[in-house]
Amino acid sequence: MPEENVNKQAQAGQNPKDEEPRIGVYVCNCGGNIGDVVKCDMVAQTLGKLPNVTVAHSNMFMCSDPGQKMIADDIKEKGINRVVIGACSIFLHEQTFRRTLERAGLNPYLYYHVGLREQVSWVHHGTPKEATEKSIRMMAAGIAKARNMKPLEPVRLPAHRHALVIGGGVAGLRSALDLARRGLQVTLVEKSHYLGGRMAQWERVFPTNEEARPLLKRLIDQVLAEPNITIHTGAQVAGAKGYVGNYTVTIRQQPRGVRGTFPNEQGVMDVCPIKQRCEFNYGLSTRKAIYRPYKECVPEGLVIDWEHCTKCGECVQVAPEGMINLEEEAHEFTVEVGAVVLATGFQPYEPFYGEMGWKEYPEVITLPQLHRLLDDEGPSDGKFYWNGHPVRNVALIHCVGSRQVEGVHRAQMDGEVNNYCSRVCCTASLSMASLIRQKAPDAKIYEIYEDIRAYGRWHEDYYTRASKNNVTFLRYYAEEIPEVRRADEKAENPLLVKVRDHLTWGEEIEIPVDLVVLSVGMMPNPVQDLMEIFKVTPGSDRFLLEVHPKLRPVETAVNGVVLAGTAQGPMNIQESCAAASAAAAKVSALIEQAKVELEPYVAHVDPDQCQGSGECVKVCPQEEAIELKTFSENGRTFQRAVVTPANCNGCGVCVSVCPNRALDVQGWRLDEYEAMVEAIAADIPAWEGAA
Amino acid sequence: MSTETENRSAKILLLATLSGGYRGADMVGQGHMDYPPNTYILPVMSAAIFPPKFYIDAFNKGFDAITVMYSGTDSPYKGESEKTAEIINETYGKMKELNLDPRRLRLAAICTVCVRPFLEEVQRAEKLLEEIGSVPRPLTKPQAVPAQPAGTQGGIFHAN
Ligand SMILES: Cc1cc2nc3c(=O)[nH]c(=O)nc-3n(C[C@H](O)[C@H](O)[C@H](O)COP(=O)(O)OP(=O)(O)OC[C@H]3O[C@@H](n4cnc5c(N)ncnc54)[C@H](O)[C@@H]3O)c2cc1C
Numbered sequence: 001m002p003e004e005n006v007n008k009q010a011q012a013g014q015n016p017k018d019e020e021p022r023i024g025v026y027v028c029n030c031g032g033n034i035g036d037v038v039k040c041d042m043v044a045q046t047l048g049k050l051p052n053v054t055v056a057h058s059n060m061f062m063c064s065d066p067g068q069k070m071i072a073d074d075i076k077e078k079g080i081n082r083v084v085i086g087a088c089s090i091f092l093h094e095q096t097f098r099r100t101l102e103r104a105g106l107n108p109y110l111y112y113h114v115g116l117r118e119q120v121s122w123v124h125h126g127t128p129k130e131a132t133e134k135s136i137r138m139m140a141a142g143i144a145k146a147r148n149m150k151p152l153e154p155v156r157l158p159a160h161r162h163a164l165v166i167g168g169g170v171a172g173l174r175s176a177l178d179l180a181r182r183g184l185q186v187t188l189v190e191k192s193h194y195l196g197g198r199m200a201q202w203e204r205v206f207p208t209n210e211e212a213r214p215l216l217k218r219l220i221d222q223v224l225a226e227p228n229i230t231i232h233t234g235a236q237v238a239g240a241k242g243y244v245g246n247y248t249v250t251i252r253q254q255p256r257g258v259r260g261t262f263p264n265e266q267g268v269m270d271v272c273p274i275k276q277r278c279e280f281n282y283g284l285s286t287r288k289a290i291y292r293p294y295k296e297c298v299p300e301g302l303v304i305d306w307e308h309c310t311k312c313g314e315c316v317q318v319a320p321e322g323m324i325n326l327e328e329e330a331h332e333f334t335v336e337v338g339a340v341v342l343a344t345g346f347q348p349y350e351p352f353y354g355e356m357g358w359k360e361y362p363e364v365i366t367l368p369q370l371h372r373l374l375d376d377e378g379p380s381d382g383k384f385y386w387n388g389h390p391v392r393n394v395a396l397i398h399c400v401g402s403r404q405v406e407g408v409h410r411a412q413m414d415g416e417v418n419n420y421c422s423r424v425c426c427t428a429s430l431s432m433a434s435l436i437r438q439k440a441p442d443a444k445i446y447e448i449y450e451d452i453r454a455y456g457r458w459h460e461d462y463y464t465r466a467s468k469n470n471v472t473f474l475r476y477y478a479e480e481i482p483e484v485r486r487a488d489e490k491a492e493n494p495l496l497v498k499v500r501d502h503l504t505w506g507e508e509i510e511i512p513v514d515l516v517v518l519s520v521g522m523m524p525n526p527v528q529d530l531m532e533i534f535k536v537t538p539g540s541d542r543f544l545l546e547v548h549p550k551l552r553p554v555e556t557a558v559n560g561v562v563l564a565g566t567a568q569g570p571m572n573i574q575e576s577c578a579a580a581s582a583a584a585a586k587v588s589a590l591i592e593q594a595k596v597e598l599e600p601y602v603a604h605v606d607p608d609q610c611q612g613s614g615e616c617v618k619v620c621p622q623e624e625a626i627e628l629k630t631f632s633e634n635g636r637t638f639q640r641a642v643v644t645p646a647n648c649n650g651c652g653v654c655v656s657v658c659p660n661r662a663l664d665v666q667g668w669r670l671d672e673y674e675a676m677v678e679a680i681a682a683d684i685p686a687w688e689g690a691a
Numbered sequence: 692m693s694t695e696t697e698n699r700s701a702k703i704l705l706l707a708t709l710s711g712g713y714r715g716a717d718m719v720g721q722g723h724m725d726y727p728p729n730t731y732i733l734p735v736m737s738a739a740i741f742p743p744k745f746y747i748d749a750f751n752k753g754f755d756a757i758t759v760m761y762s763g764t765d766s767p768y769k770g771e772s773e774k775t776a777e778i779i780n781e782t783y784g785k786m787k788e789l790n791l792d793p794r795r796l797r798l799a800a801i802c803t804v805c806v807r808p809f810l811e812e813v814q815r816a817e818k819l820l821e822e823i824g825s826v827p828r829p830l831t832k833p834q835a836v837p838a839q840p841a842g843t844q845g846g847i848f849h850a851n
Contacts, residue, residue: 089717090709090734118720119732130728138731535710537803540718545803557710557803601736621770651768652740656778668736674748680731681702681753 021147022054024080025139026071028062028087030117035060037121039132043086046136052147054078063093071097072104081106082146086116086139091557092548107151109600109667112142137680144679145672152600152666155645159245159591160338161185163584166237166530169197170573171565171580172343173219178584179341180228182592187335188223189235189251194297195220197345201280201368203375203382205573206431207458213296220298233299238332240533243649244560245338245596255328257304258290262320265292265302271314276305278379282348282369285379290315290324295377338591340534341583342544342556343564344527349401349418349520352410356397356518357484362387363494364484364516367396367428374435384439386515391443393513394436395497396429397482398449402521405478420541422521423570426453429519430462437469445471446511448482448499456572474501474509484516522570534561543569554583559598562586601667602648603655605641609662612639616654616663622647626654701755701820703813705732706741707801712760714803722806726813737766738798739774743782746796747789747830755825756795756816760809763800772800789830794819 027044029035040058048056055074059067062085074080083106085097090113098108116135124131161184165176168190176186199205202212223229235253242248274289289309292302304326311326348368351358358364363386365373376382384391402425404417411417426449433445447466452473454463467473476482482499493512501509524543531538536556539545544567547555554562564583565576590596603616603626612628620626625648628639641654641663652665664670707713713734719726731754735741738761746757759775766772776798783793799812 089720091714091717115717115720115732118717120728122720122723123725124728125723125725127728134728134731141731141733537714540804557714619770619774621768649768650736651771651774652737653768653770653774655740656742656774665736665740668740670740670742670745673733673735673741673745676733677704677749677754678752680704681749 019081021052021082021149022079023052023082023084023143023146024071024074024078025053025056025143026062026067026083026085026087027056027058027135027139028067028085028116029058029060030088030121031061033088034086034116034121037125037128037131038116038135039128040135042132043135043139047139047143050140050143052082053143054080062087063096068096068100071100075101075104075106081110082149083111084114084139084142084146085111086114086135086142088117089115089119092551109152110146110149112145112149114138114142140679140682141676144675148669148672148675150666154597154600155602157245157596157598157646159594159596160247160336161591161594162187162335162337163339163341163587163591164189164237164247164249164335164337165341165343165564167191167197167343167345167565167567168195168231168233169343169345169565169576170199170216170219171345171567171576172197172341173223174577174580175341175343175564175584175587176229177219177223177226178581179588180223180226182584182588184228184588184592186226186229187251187337188229188231189237190231190233191236191344192293193234193254193256193303194293194299195223195231195233196298198368199573200294200297201282202371203378204431204435206427206462207456207574209431213294217296217298224298234303237530237533240340244558244598245591247337247340247560248334249337249340250332250334252330252332254306254330255304255325256299256301257306257309257325257328258302258319259323259325261301262323264318264320268302268315268319268324271318273312273314274305274308274310276308281372281379282366284365284369284372338596339560339562339587341562341564341580341587342527342530342534342536342567343580343583344525344530344544344567346522346566346570347525349422349523351400351518351520355410356400356482357495357516358518361484361486361495361516363514364518366400367425367432367517367519370396370432370517374432374439382439384436384443389514391440391514393444393446393493393511394515394517395446395448395511395513396433396517396519397484397497398426398429398447398452398519399478400518400520401523403450403478408479408481414542416540416542418521418523418541420521420570421453423453423455424572425519425521427456427459427462427572429517430454430459430466432517433466433471434462434469437466437471444513445469446474446497446513447471448474448476448497450476450478456574473503474499474511475503476500477502487512522566524567527567534558536561539569541569543567554579554586560587560590560596599650599667600645601650601665602645603643603650603652604664604666605643606662606664607640609660610640610658611660611662612641613659614639614641615657615659616641619653619657621651621653622649625649700729701825702753703730703816703820704749704754704757705730705760705813706735706738706757707732707760708738708762708766709734709736710766711762711803712799712801712805712809715760715801715805715809718804718806719809724806724810726810727817730813730816737761737768737771737775739768739771739778741778743778743785746782747785747791750786750791750795750826751828751830753828755820756797758797758799758812758816760799760801760812762802788832790832791826791830792823794823795826 044058238252272288278287402422564580
């Protein structure tokens with residue numbers, strides 16, 4: 001960290017003027033979210049009587065322009081020098097209000113936020129009187145803190161102009177390209193041995209009906225042509241140290257085992273004795289232990305499946321010399337990056353055994369499998385055949401693994417059902433119905449749905465087209481899901497689908513079919529390791545969680561770690577790319593200038609109180625965050641603790657051990673907490689007579 | 692239990708870390724799940740800043756139960772969890788000297804999505820106060836410290 005920043009930081013936390021606190025108090029109704037339970041006017045009125053409170057208002061929406069203007073005007077016109085706001089969660093609007101203060105010329109850290117919505121009105125619906133009293137006490141605590149608050153300066157640090165993108169699906173690729181075009185260095189890490197993610201597995205993609213792989217290839221070519229991007233496939237993050245601007249990330253890469261391409265690749269694959277389930281075709285075909293995931297994959301060329309390869313050496317015999325190395329080992333390396341984009345994508349929901357006949361009957365497949373089946377490069381060369389016979393009757397059942405209802409559906413391993421909508425499956429199913437119609441003009445096609453949610457631009461066209469194309473729609477309700485069972489041996493079609501159809505007023509219908517397609521939902525890829533490494537959290541749907549779905553839709557709670565694409569929740573390609581571009585914009589805004597600003601919440605030593613005991617140095621868990629330095633003054637030599645803010649993360653371990661109370665975490669000082677505790681516990685005379 | 696403060700409503704202080712319990716409390720709110728309003732949540736960056744004296748003072752000033760809701764081993768701060776546990780244990784010693792039931796102070800690992808564990812912790816504190824009542828104030832050191840009955844420790848609890 002540059003010396004001048006350290007000095008500036010050391011001075012922060014001292015209020016040069018020690019001015020008399022003039023506190024502005026603002027109570028937000030949140031459009032009734034708070035005001036329907038808490039008497040906001042009364043809260044403001046009561047708090048207005050407390051010492052140092054110069055103004056106290058309640059307002060319908062403090063975050064609105066008029067609400068913010070009210071604060072700014074009070075700062076400018078009434079000399080308010082501390083602000084306490086009671087509103088929604090601190091995580092939503094802390095930044096909004098800090099900027100309001102800044103615009104009005106006040107240090108943005110002279111503000112305290114009380115969460116009156118999530119922690120009062122939304123949890124005390126039935127006790128409005130007590131909720132109002134609690135609000136008064138919580139706000140009084142904020143006022144007590146505000147009296148002691150000091151202006152703070154953010155910590156400014158140098159940052160690597162280098163971003164790490166984890167996941168090489170369409171979202172990761174889009175993010176990497178946008179970042180590189182803004183002049184940042186990008187390292188892209190992809191777990192599998194090829195780029196493109198799930199999109200490579202689809203035949204055509206809505207809403208344009210373009211062929212998926214050529215479309216994807218265009219993006220991949222642009223990425224490959226970008227000199228600022230370095231790609232590592234077969235690679236995963238093994239660990240990371242540091243903080244925003246300065247991460248050192250360890251990457252572990254599995255070898256391909258095969259160097260480049262050569263003419264006799266098919267012959268090499270043919271001699272391999274190991275057969276494995278082909279994951280690219282969702283198990284509809286097999287592949288060898290030396291294989292190419294799909295024809296046009298990037299990077300091209302073969303790769304070895306180390307988990308199943310027996311190293312028999314048959315392939316080495318057939319390949320040109322030196323092209324295959326069965327002794328190649330995984331290796332680790334590090335990259336220094338300023339920010340991280342998590343673009344780890346999704347996996348299709350895996351039904352459990354017997355769920356609508358899954359795995360019980362071979363004629364039940366999933367929508368991703370149908371994509372592979374109808375793909376001209378798929379296991380049946382795009383013919384709509386099953387078990388060697390043309391499919392004449394097919395039922396597509398929607399919402400399998402999505403919009404599940406507790407008590408009706410079986411829970412996942414964590415005990416929760418997938419109660420969210422996977423959003424893409426309706427249009428994906430409808431577009432498949434149209435493709436089936438093209439491939440099998442006489443086939444009977446049934447779409448068995450709960451609701452059709454063809455929500456995006458041009459998605460409705462797929463519904464209209466399917467309706468015109470003689471696709472039969474049947475509607476079930478969540479509490480009575482369709483049943484799939486084996487038909488009589490003599491029956492023409494192997495399966496029967498029983499459904500109570502609410503388009504015909506609840507009539508029970510049995511449809512004989514050759515094939516059932518389960519339109520499975522989306523689940524997040526398992527990234528527990530990354531969550532632990534980068535300290536990001538999942539939402540209740542297990543996808544990675546953003547700070548706020550509307551206001552900060554791609555940022556996580558961890559500075560410098562952002563989300564792109566379906567790692568965050570179900571999205572189509574268009575939305576994944578939009579999110580990926582937003583993530584790239586956020587990252588570049590953060591590190592483009594080769595520096596980042598961090599919150600000033602680091603340890604601060606009061607030199608007048610410090611006696612140089614050194615207890616803080618002994619307990620500090622961070623490297624080089626605090627040390628004892630020798631000073632001389634008037635011929636006297638003494639030791640004092642000195643903090644290096646860049647290395648301090650504000651853990652506060654030093655605060656509790658200081659025998660002289662010379663240490664504090666700026667912005668979260670012990671004396672502020674003591675004042676808050678006192679304020680909450682105190683009697684509130686004005687309140688006693690109210691209500 | 693008869694105390695001079697019997698008529699005032701008992702207060703519970705929840706010191707909740709911004710990377711753990713405080714977000715957990717927000718999640719409870721987002722789910723509109725009710726709990727009693729005598730609970731006061733203060734956001735903290737790291738629970739390791741509070742020395743034992745802070746807790747004793749808080750009991751003296753008017754709180755009857757305190758739960759520290761930190762992120763436990765998931766804390767973003769290296770050393771926070773060990774140091775906090777150490778301080779809480781030290782505080783138990785001081786509480787004993789003051790004849791304060793150690794169950795009034797508890798350390799609980801509450802994550803950002805720990806809705807149920809959060810509610811259970813609040814419920815636990817409420818039940819305890821129903822059973823043992825408010826803190827008799829002012830706190831004074833008794834002449835002889837009675838032996839602590841088994842199973843009355845506050846304890847360190849990990850929900851995640
Ligand atoms: C059946 C079906 C049909 C669909 N059809 C369409 C359609 O027609 N039109 C449309 O717009 N959308 C469609 N979609 C949605 C589309 O597939 C997604 O929007 C898109 O694939 C999301 O891209 P992504 O990059 O977020 O995720 P993914 O495609 O899942 O890519 C994520 C990548 O991250 C990698 N990864 C995972 N974990 C790690 C890790 N730890 N380290 C490194 N790399 C990792 C994965 O290997 C993968 O390559 C369909 C979805 C389904 C299920």
